[in-house]
Amino acid sequence: MTIREIIRMGHPTLRQVALPLSTDEIQSETTERLVEDMIDTLKSSGGIGIAAPQINESVRLAIIEITQTGSRYGELEPLPLTVFVNPVITVLEETMAGSWEGCLSIPGLRGWVERSQKILVEYLDLELNNHKRVFSDFHATVCQHEFDHLDGHLYVDHVQDMRNLVFESEMTHLLHSD
Numbered sequence: 001m002t003i004r005e006i007i008r009m010g011h012p013t014l015r016q017v018a019l020p021l022s023t024d025e026i027q028s029e030t031t032e033r034l035v036e037d038m039i040d041t042l043k044s045s046g047g048i049g050i051a052a053p054q055i056n057e058s059v060r061l062a063i064i065e066i067t068q069t070g071s072r073y074g075e076l077e078p079l080p081l082t083v084f085v086n087p088v089i090t091v092l093e094e095t096m097a098g099s100w101e102g103c104l105s106i107p108g109l110r111g112w113v114e115r116s117q118k119i120l121v122e123y124l125d126l127e128l129n130n131h132k133r134v135f136s137d138f139h140a141t142v143c144q145h146e147f148d149h150l151d152g153h154l155y156v157d158h159v160q161d162m163r164n165l166v167f168e169s170e171m172t173h174l175l176h177s178d
C-alpha cells in the first residue's frame, strides 16, 4: 500500500497532455502498481476520483469511486470503483448543469463549473475489455473533471465568473441555486 503525494496546481505535470497506454503497458506490473497506488491515494484523500497525472504520472488513466454518503459532495448516486484507461468522451446532449467542483490538486477551493450532463465514455479496463458507457448528471460531471486532467486542464479553467471561485470553508455564506 502506497499513498502517493498529490501534486498541486502549479506543478507542470498537471498541464501536460498525458500519453495513452499501449496494450503492453496496460497489462504491465508497472500499471498494476500505479492503479493500486491511485486507489490507496484516493481512499486516503476522501476524494471521489483521481487521475494519474495528479500523482505525477503523465498517462491516460483515471479512477472514480462514488459512495452514497461520506463524501464532501453530499448525498450522491454511487458509482463502484471504476478504472478508466485511455477514456474518450463524446457529448450526447448539450444540456449543461453547474456544480461546485473541487480537486485534490487544488485543496481548499471550490468553483462553480457548468458541464454537459449526458456523455458517452469509451475506455479500456485493465483486462483490455472495451467499454462504451453513458454517464448522466453528476457522474457525467465527475468523468469530465477527471478526464480533463489527462489533457492538462483543471476545473478552474472552466470557472466563467471568478466570483464563483471560493474557499470551501467560506461556502456556508453561499446560497447558490442552479
Ligand code: NI
Pocket (backbone or CB within 6 Å): 102, 103, 104, 105, 145, 146, 149
Ligand atoms: Ni481534479
